[in-house]
Amino acid sequence: MTVDLNEKIIPDFDVITENIENLLTDINTVQSDKLFRKALGNEYSKKVKEECTSIKKRLYGTFNIVIIGDFKRGKSTLINAIIGENIAPTAVTPETVTINKISYSETPGAEAILKNGKKVLLSYNELNRKAIEDITKQLPAEIDFIDIKSDAEILKEISVIDTPGVGDLLKAFDQKVADYLVNADAIIYVISARSPLSISEQAFLSSAVLPQNFSRIFAVVNMTDTLETPENIQKITDLMSERISTISSDISLFMLSALDELCRKKELKRPEPELANLLETNFYEFETAINNDIVLQKDVIKSERAVSLTSNLLNEMQGKIDLLKKSIKANSDNLLINKDDLKKQNEALSGHIETAKTETAQVVDSMKTESKGWMQKYLTRIQFELESIQSQVTVSDLERYLQFYLSDLTNNAIKSCTDQHKNEISERLAEFSKNISNEITLAAFGTVDTQIASNITDISWTKVDSTFFVIDHFAGPFLGPLMIIGQAIAGFVRQSSVSKKQAEYLAPVINNFNSFVTDVFENLDTIYDELKLYAVNTIDDIYQTQINISLEAITQAHQIAADEEIKSEQIIEYLDSLTQTIEEHKEELNKYV
Numbered sequence: 001m002t003v004d005l006n007e008k009i010i011p012d013f014d015v016i017t018e019n020i021e022n023l024l025t026d027i028n029t030v031q032s033d034k035l036f037r038k039a040l041g042n043e044y045s046k047k048v049k050e051e052c053t054s055i056k057k058r059l060y061g062t063f064n065i066v067i068i069g070d071f072k073r074g075k076s077t078l079i080n081a082i083i084g085e086n087i088a089p090t091a092v093t094p095e096t097v098t099i100n101k102i103s104y105s106e107t108p109g110a111e112a113i114l115k116n117g118k119k120v121l122l123s124y125n126e127l128n129r130k131a132i133e134d135i136t137k138q139l140p141a142e143i144d145f146i147d148i149k150s151d152a153e154i155l156k157e158i159s160v161i162d163t164p165g166v167g168d169l170l171k172a173f174d175q176k177v178a179d180y181l182v183n184a185d186a187i188i189y190v191i192s193a194r195s196p197l198s199i200s201e202q203a204f205l206s207s208a209v210l211p212q213n214f215s216r217i218f219a220v221v222n223m224t225d226t227l228e229t230p231e232n233i234q235k236i237t238d239l240m241s242e243r244i245s246t247i248s249s250d251i252s253l254f255m256l257s258a259l260d261e262l263c264r265k266k267e268l269k270r271p272e273p274e275l276a277n278l279l280e281t282n283f284y285e286f287e288t289a290i291n292n293d294i295v296l297q298k299d300v301i302k303s304e305r306a307v308s309l310t311s312n313l314l315n316e317m318q319g320k321i322d323l324l325k326k327s328i329k330a331n332s333d334n335l336l337i338n339k340d341d342l343k344k345q346n347e348a349l350s351g352h353i354e355t356a357k358t359e360t361a362q363v364v365d366s367m368k369t370e371s372k373g374w375m376q377k378y379l380t381r382i383q384f385e386l387e388s389i390q391s392q393v394t395v396s397d398l399e400r401y402l403q404f405y406l407s408d409l410t411n412n413a414i415k416s417c418t419d420q421h422k423n424e425i426s427e428r429l430a431e432f433s434k435n436i437s438n439e440i441t442l443a444a445f446g447t448v449d450t451q452i453a454s455n456i457t458d459i460s461w462t463k464v465d466s467t468f469f470v471i472d473h474f475a476g477p478f479l480g481p482l483m484i485i486g487q488a489i490a491g492f493v494r495q496s497s498v499s500k501k502q503a504e505y506l507a508p509v510i511n512n513f514n515s516f517v518t519d520v521f522e523n524l525d526t527i528y529d530e531l532k533l534y535a536v537n538t539i540d541d542i543y544q545t546q547i548n549i550s551l552e553a554i555t556q557a558h559q560i561a562a563d564e565e566i567k568s569e570q571i572i573e574y575l576d577s578l579t580q581t582i583e584e585h586k587e588e589l590n591k592y593v
Contacts, residue, residue, distance in 0.1 A: 013299035016592055017059050020306050023585055024052045027313070030581065035574045038566065040320060041556055048317065055309050058183070062103065063298045066161045066180055068209070069190035070201055074222040076100075078190055078258040079162050082287070083152045084265045088162045089127045098132065098146050099180070100162040105149035116141035157295045181208060185301050186216040186294050193223045193236055193255070197243050210248055213308045215301055216294055217251045219244055220286070225257035225272040225279060233278070252293070254286040307592045314589070318582050320553075321575050327553040328560060328568050349439055353543045356432055357536045364425065364535060368528035371417040372521055378413045379517050386510055410520065418527065425535050433542050 030036055031048040067075045076088035079102065088100055098112075110122040112135065126135065127148070136143065161180055181187070187209060191197055209217065221240055227233045237255050244251050261283040263270050270276045294301065560571050 013303050016303040016307070019588065020059065020303070020310060021056060023310060023588060024056055026581075026585070027317075028052045030578065035566075035571065036578070038563065039324060039556065039560065039571050039575060041552075044320065048313070051309075051313050054182075055306055055313070058185075058309070059302060059306050062159045063157065063185050063302060064159050064161055064183055065186045065188060065294065066163060066184035067188045067190060068163050068181075068204075070192075071164070073190040073192050074258050075190045076162055077262060078188070078220060078222060079160055081258040081261040081265070081283070082160075082290070083150060083154065084262075085150070085152070086262075086266075087124065087127065087148055087150055087152075089129065089132060089146070098143050099164060100146045100148055101159065102148045102150060102155065102162065103159040104151065104155035106151055108150050110146060110148045112139070112146050113144045114139060114141040115144045119147075122146070154290075154295070157298065181212055184212070184214070185298070185305055186218075187214050188218045188220055189251075191219060191221050191240075193221050193227055193233075196221060196236060196240055202247065206247060213312075215250075215304045216297075217248070218286075218289065219251050219253050221253070221255045222258050224255050224282070225260050225275055228272070228275075230275070230278055233275075252289060254282065254289070256282045256286055258283075303592070307589055311586065311589050314582050314586050318579065321579055321582075323549065323553045324556055325572055325575050327557040328572060349436070349543070349547075352436070352439065353539060357539050360425075360428060360432075360535050360539060361532050363428065364421075364528055364532040367421040367424070367531075368524065371421065371524055371528065374417055375413060375520060375524060376517075379513075379520065382409065383510070383513050386513070414520075414524070414527070417524075418531075422531070425531065429535060429538055429542070432539060433546075436543055437546055 028049060031045045031052075037045045067079060069075055079088040080086050083102070087102065089098065108124070110124065110127060112120040112122055114120065118141070120135070120139065122135075126132070127146070161184070163180060189201075189205060189209065191201060219240075221236065224233050224236070227236060233255060237253075240255070241253055244253050257271065257275075257279045260270055260272070260276065260279040262268075264276075264280060270279075272279070560566075560568055
């Protein structure tokens with residue numbers, strides 16, 4: 001039997017840690033250099049220092065698993081199920097929701113950490129919606145987070161951060177949750193089986209989570225006990241597997257019920273006894289994965305995370321150096337007036353931006369109209385087919401599969417519509433990004449320097465590309481309107497006086513089809529309105545990012561040109577040597593990728 005040695009090779013955490021620490025120390029030494037500060041500015045020098053410090057802390061600090069997801073997805077119940085006790089506050093409202101840090105201590109307890117630096121001792125009995133609501137009214141300042149200590153065995157290895165819901169309901173928390181992602185080592189993204197992977201969930205997962213380059217992301221479809229039968233669970237499992245795979249192949253999917261597991265561990269009545277064995281098995285697989293893929297691999301994950309963050313820092317430094325060098329070389333005689341000229345041109349450029357936003361909004365509106373035309377033809381055909389199959393399919397099959405069959409068909413139809421349009425939107429934004437870079441260089445330097453324009457685009461591209469990714473995967477699962485049909489079917493089959501004939505079974509479906517069509521169109525409105533919002537906001541982001549990048553580079557070049565102590569040629573020579581150093585560091589990191 002031949003053994004693949006590659007399967008037996010694992011990273012040496014101690015060696016990687018030492019090398020990364022030495023590399024960060026070297027970067028820190030570089031940023032403290034007088035020439036670095038002169039070339040790239042004190043503010044950026046400070047930022048690089050803070051990044052180095054942060055990455056080092058990540059190497060040696062607590063291993064953090066961050067639990068994220070939309071509001072009311074059962075995140076806190078999931079944490080309680082993992083730990084085996086009611087510790088994370090549940091049944092919260094938008095007024096009482098908090099961020100909860102849960103870590104190990106031999107002496108369990110909890111504290112509310114306030115934004116004014118003070119803290120309030122809490123008992124476990126106060127970790128609930130009503131108590132938190134009453135306490136919050138009496139506090140002298142807002143709660144920053146709740147620090148919870150538990151002696152649960154699993155917390156000896158990891159800390160868990162329970163976050164507020166992201167998405168439309170709690171927009172105010174989105175940025176705070178995104179900030180916590182920076183300090184996360186692994187992610188558990190919680191989704192509801194009753195509304196799997198909504199548009200806002202896809203957007204947050206694609207734009208806020210995936211760009212962080214986590215090596216471990218678990219997607220948990222919670223509340224599977226509400227799906228009632230193993231067949232329904234399998235249908236949603238297949239649907240979710242397909243949807244998750246289109247976003248990333250590196251996301252592990254788990255179908256489970258946190259409520260069922262918590263009841264099992266606390267020896268309480270299970271929510272769906274007939275599903276108890278299946279749900280217990282699913283949760284066991286999830287816990288096994290946490291242990292094998294996260295807890296036992298935490299040192300490897302931490303080193304991979306540090307490599308990724310350090311690589312991002314080096315790439316950012318390189319981009320800024322390249323742009324600065326080109327700015328210095330572009331037209332040194334005119335550097336004193338370039339910044340003022342760019343500010344004067346800003347009004348004219350802003351006008352172009354508004355025109356581009358208006359035109360883009362109109363284009364997306366036209367796409368929506370076109371999409372509705374396609375869907376009208378599709379839905380008319382589906383209605384005709386439903387009327388035609390009344391004598392061809394058994395009632396049992398209709399009862400089991402009709403809702404999911406319609407769901408899959410509708411999902412695919414909507415995805416076909418949006419696939420046709422999202423590429424056009426992406427191409428439009430990419431073209432805009434290049435054009436505005438050319439206009440900015442023309443305004444700043446009096447000529448279109450394609451090298452500078454290209455560099456401005458490259459530096460701003462990370463944020464833009466994230467938005468493209470959202471658009472690329474925006475057509476999400478579409479189960480909402482089908483609930484009307486599902487409810488109609490459920491109500492129909494509960495009427496014992498009605499015989500279970502195909503025609504009679506399908507009657508509520510056909511009778512409610514107009515409501516279904518209305519809801520389909522309302523959801524199309526939502527999808528395309530969100531696409532329009534993303535596209536228009538991205539235009540603003542591109543413009544503001546590129547203007548700021550250009551002004552920063554011109555300001556630095558201006559200061560260098562005006563500095564009597566050192567010549568521009570010396571700065572360029574120094575930046576060339578710095579580029580060489582960065583390339584060597586990147587080559588060193590590539591050994592661990």
